[in-house]
Amino acid sequence: xxxxxxxxxxxxxxxxxxxxxxxxxxxxxxxxxDARHRFYCSPGQFNMLYLYGVGEVPxxxxxxxxxxxxxxxxxxxxxxxxxRVTRALVELQPGARLGVRGPYGxxxxxxxxxxxxxxxxxxxxxxxxxxxxxxxxxxxxGRFGRISVVQGVKHADDLIWREQYEHWAKQPDTQVLLAxxxxxxxxxxxxxxxxGLLDQLTLNPDRSIAMLCGPEPMMRASxxxxxxxxxxxxxxxxxxxxxxxxxxxxxxxxxFGGAFVCKDGPVFNYPQVRELLGVRGF
Amino acid sequence: xxxxxxLPREQLQALLERLQQQGYRCVGPRVREGAMxxxxxxHADQLAVGYTQTQEPGHYRLKAGSTVRQFAWAxxxxxxxxxxxxxxxxxxxxxxxxxxxxxxxxxxTDYEPVAVIGVRACDLAALRLQEQHFLDSCADxxxxxxxRSLFLIAVNCTHPAQTCFCASTGDGPEVDQDCDLSLYExxxxxxxxxxxxAGQQLALTxxxxxxxxxxxxxxxxxxxxxxxxxxxxxPAKNLRDSLFAQLDHPRWxxxxxxxxSCGNCTQVCPTCFCHSETSVPSVDGHQxxxxxxxxxxxxxxxxxIHGITLRKETEQRYRQWLTxxxxxxxxxxxxxxxxxxxxxxxxxxxxxxPTEELDVICTDVTGRPE
Numbered sequence: 001x002x003x004x005x006x007x008x009x010x011x012x013x014x015x016x017x018x019x020x021x022x023x024x025x026x027x028x029x030x031x032x033x034d035a036r037h038r039f040y041c042s043p044g045q046f047n048m049l050y051l052y053g054v055g056e057v058p059x060x061x062x063x064x065x066x067x068x069x070x071x072x073x074x075x076x077x078x079x080x081x082x083x084r085v086t087r088a089l090v091e092l093q094p095g096a097r098l099g100v101r102g103p104y105g106x107x108x109x110x111x112x113x114x115x116x117x118x119x120x121x122x123x124x125x126x127x128x129x130x131x132x133x134x135x136x137x138x139x140x141x142g143r144f145g146r147i148s149v150v151q152g153v154k155h156a157d158d159l160i161w162r163e164q165y166e167h168w169a170k171q172p173d174t175q176v177l178l179a180x181x182x183x184x185x186x187x188x189x190x191x192x193x194x195x196g197l198l199d200q201l202t203l204n205p206d207r208s209i210a211m212l213c214g215p216e217p218m219m220r221a222s223x224x225x226x227x228x229x230x231x232x233x234x235x236x237x238x239x240x241x242x243x244x245x246x247x248x249x250x251x252x253x254x255x256f257g258g259a260f261v262c263k264d265g266p267v268f269n270y271p272q273v274r275e276l277l278g279v280r281g282f
Numbered sequence: 283x284x285x286x287x288x289l290p291r292e293q294l295q296a297l298l299e300r301l302q303q304q305g306y307r308c309v310g311p312r313v314r315e316g317a318m319x320x321x322x323x324x325h326a327d328q329l330a331v332g333y334t335q336t337q338e339p340g341h342y343r344l345k346a347g348s349t350v351r352q353f354a355w356a357x358x359x360x361x362x363x364x365x366x367x368x369x370x371x372x373x374x375x376x377x378x379x380x381x382x383x384x385x386x387x388x389x390x391t392d393y394e395p396v397a398v399i400g401v402r403a404c405d406l407a408a409l410r411l412q413e414q415h416f417l418d419s420c421a422d423x424x425x426x427x428x429x430r431s432l433f434l435i436a437v438n439c440t441h442p443a444q445t446c447f448c449a450s451t452g453d454g455p456e457v458d459q460d461c462d463l464s465l466y467e468x469x470x471x472x473x474x475x476x477x478x479x480a481g482q483q484l485a486l487t488x489x490x491x492x493x494x495x496x497x498x499x500x501x502x503x504x505x506x507x508x509x510x511x512x513x514x515x516x517p518a519k520n521l522r523d524s525l526f527a528q529l530d531h532p533r534w535x536x537x538x539x540x541x542x543s544c545g546n547c548t549q550v551c552p553t554c555f556c557h558s559e560t561s562v563p564s565v566d567g568h569q570x571x572x573x574x575x576x577x578x579x580x581x582x583x584x585x586x587i588h589g590i591t592l593r594k595e596t597e598q599r600y601r602q603w604l605t606x607x608x609x610x611x612x613x614x615x616x617x618x619x620x621x622x623x624x625x626x627x628x629x630x631x632x633x634x635x636p637t638e639e640l641d642v643i644c645t646d647v648t649g650r651p652e
Binding site: 004005007008009031050053054055056080082083086095096097098099243246248249250251252253255257258259260263275276279280 | 374385420567587597613
């Protein structure tokens with residue numbers, strides 16, 4: 001965390017990976033070596049990325065150093081070009097400079113997940129904030145029970161990191177389920193919505209934890225289905241998204257009822273957001 | 283009861299001089315474009331005198347020459363908010379170097395100290411709420427310096443407006459703490475109570491006279507009456523749960539038909555904290571300043587997220603404002619975000635009154651109170 005909470009650190013684009021026509025991963029390195037060694041994050045947190053003269057946007061950290069022992073020191077951010085800033089950000093080429101502020105927010109409850117079966121259910125680019133968490137689960141495999149990774153996309157083309165899912169599927173006690181609403185000829189998984197896959201989960205409600213990230217209707221439907229399948233609302237966690245400009249709970253844009261998504265979230269326990277999730281206008 | 287020292291009105295200049303000697307820029311009530319505003323005061327003569335006011339929904343009028351007093355009015359459109367949370371300010375700037383690298387510099391925070399004469403109890407309560415918001419969890423450097431640079435001279439309210447309801451929110455009209463000096467106005471002068479250590483030090487240098495006990499009793503009674511005279515109130519019930527239980531109440535649609543979504547209420551509100559950030563490039567493109575400016579939950583951009591505006595309808599924006607101010611503010615800061623100053627009522631172009639809306643919305647559609 002920088003001392004002035006608003007001041008970005010300079011970073012350099014080390015690599016640009018075109019994931020789909022509209023999704024790009026930028027691999028960044030902070031240019032100040034001291035800052036680089038001080039920066040570590042936990043899965044589910046986000047950074048504010050600042051494009052010179054254009055503005056700042058919150059982007060989840062797809063992967064980054066998680067402790068001072070970590071030697072990667074690179075920050076991957078996967079960005080979909082949808083708005084004024086992100087459309088320009090995805091055009092950055094290796095060598096370009098930008099600003100980074102963070103990490104912010106409360107990440108995934110990995111402590112609570114220890115010793116439990118972990119079900120990671122994502123939709124669309126909601127997989128990005130979850131990837132670093134799944135990596136962590138796989139890295140510390142012995143600490144967790146069964147792992148299931150469920151990802152749904154609209155078009156088959158939207159599935160990024162296909163090799164990653166195939167790799168995870170080969171891990172012991174790990175279930176990978178994929179769904180596409182509009183599959184193509186090569187699609188060999190489920191056709192339909194991600195919620196249609198939940199019945200296929202090997203679910204032991206008394207030792208499970210679910211982590212959800214994706215469009216809100218998908219998260220809400222999934223959470224409610226999991227409750228029907230026997231999970232308590234407290235066993236479900238989800239990552240929310242709202243307009244964020246300051247990232248420290250001051251600017252007011254990310255308020256969701258009484259919660260500031262930027263600092264009280266983005267990962268919430270389901271009972272904290274259940275009242276308003278799906279209510280239009282919140 | 284200890285009787286505070288008495289400062290005759292003609293000695294107000296002495297107070298101003300002491301503050302100036304201590305390096306304070308003084309601001310106090312002056313009349314600008316028909317409204318009472320806090321503006322620079324170099325001499326006590328510049329303080330507005332003789333004004334009373336009428337405030338009603340969508341209505342604010344000053345009347346000159348109707349009193350010998352200087353603080354015989356409730357409030358103007360500004361609170362203390364602009365002095366600690368600037369309407370627009372630079373947060374940092376970025377410079378692009380010839381090699382393409384970027385340098386970031388924080389904004390300077392060498393603000394001059396400001397002494398404010400004529401602070402109201404409601405505005406002190408609002409300042410406390412803003413301190414909770416901007417300082418408690420991740421301190422805002424600019425707010426922190428500006429707050430530390432303030433010297434606050436409060437004047438207890440004796441002339442509440444018809445729009446005031448600070449007594450019902452528990453925030454006025456009597457000044458209790460969180461200022462440096464607290465004044466009680468009488469026709470001839472002021473009782474001066476020192477509240478903070480800095481206030482005590484300053485009071486020692488003032489030409490204070492022995493205060494008359496009977497006169498002080500009358501001055502205090504005027505403040506008590508100012509509370510009793512208030513006609514509006516917020517419903518005394520669990521507003522947080524009542525509001526969130528009524529998200530589908532037909533009144534939201536009805537109020538949205540009157541609401542212009544102009545955001546006046548949020549601009550005059552002394553506790554509203556929303557602000558937007560923008561990058562403003564210099565003409566030559568080599569530097570860009572990152573600025574913040576007051577935003578409003580009534581603006582379309584407030585709820586923008588990746589190509590979508592979550593609150594397209596005025597109904598949703600008004601509901602966001604009211605449920606936050608009186609409801610979810612409790613979740614955030616343990617109390618309501620309203621201090622009862624009534625500004626949002628007077629400065630609403632169509633005269634929407636949140637106390638009335640709350641009364642209707644927190645009573646279910648069958649007319650039964652929740």
